[in-house]
Amino acid sequence: MSATLIDGKAAAARYRATLAGDVAALKQQHGLTPTLAVVLVGEDPASAVYVRNKEAALAEVGMASQPTHLPTHTSQAALLALIGTLNNDQNVHGILVQIPLPKHMDSQLVLQAIDPRKDVDGFHPVNVGLLACAMPGLVPCTPQGCLLLLQQTLGNLTGKHALVVGRSTIVGKPMAQLLLQADCTVTIAHSRSHNLPGLCGMADIVVAAIGKPEAIQGDWIKQGATVVDVGINRIMGADGKTRLVGDVAFAAAATRAAFITPVPGGVGPMTIACLLGNTLKAAKGLHDGNLEPAPHRA
Secondary structure (H helix, E strand, O other), X not given: OOOEEOOHHHHHHHHHHHHHHHHHHHHHHHOOOOEEEEEEEOOOHHHHHHHHHHHHHHXXXXXXXXXXXXXXXXXXXXHHHHHHHHHOOOOOOEEEEOOOOOOXXXXXXXXXXXXXXXXXXXXXXXXXXXXXXXXXXXXOHHHHHXXXXXXXXXXXXXXXXXXXXXXXXXXXXXXXXXXXXXXXXXXXXXXXOOOHHHHHHHOOEEEEOOOOOOOEOHHHOOOOOEEEEOOOEEEEOOOOOEEEEOOEOHHHHOOOOOEEOOOOOOHHHHHHHHHHHHHHHHHHHHHXXXXXXXXXXX
């Protein structure tokens, strides 16, 4: 068997085209341009690249970005004050604080200061709780993108055994919640799980999100399964050059799986597309709610 690649770039392009039409309609009907405030603190090179990619994607679909780049020595109090200002700015519909933050800042405290209705990353405890209760809210972008890829590839997921490898609050846990809502039978594996190869061998769907290069071996994958690889790791090749690999040993897994995402070009493009979708959703929700700041605890 040779697995069919799940083309995240093509899927993201289709989603962005749909969003662009929705944004154009929102502008025409309500004079409203969805606007995302992106806050970058410090000089992390990878974060700077991510921010530029997000700003380019926003422009492509007709949304606006409001970037703020703060120096590394910015105090946490100053960052929280900025977030408070953005929370109350009726022209800002989404707020994204790029992670990681400098070491002197408490990331959880900062993220919890964002108005949940503008929390386009879906990390605020209010949105986490809404997802757990299967209620409308803003869903983390990467697991949302994974689910869309699975549904576009497999159609109805009802009854399929899905294994999520990783239990982070950013990917693993929300991924499990989304798969449960799609009527899958869900198992979560992690660093303390016993017999990971056996768990992989029983799964119709494997979502790998552990951040360890090629940790999941190809011969662990059930014949005909679908593999979604969230990992993106830089490793040094025998030729001395760095290359990107996922959490799954791709070449070997592709001989057993029916469908598999490549790295790069799989989940990553869908993550950014879903960020745009969340920004549009937030803009519509705030417009309908007259843009009054929501009470919440920092």
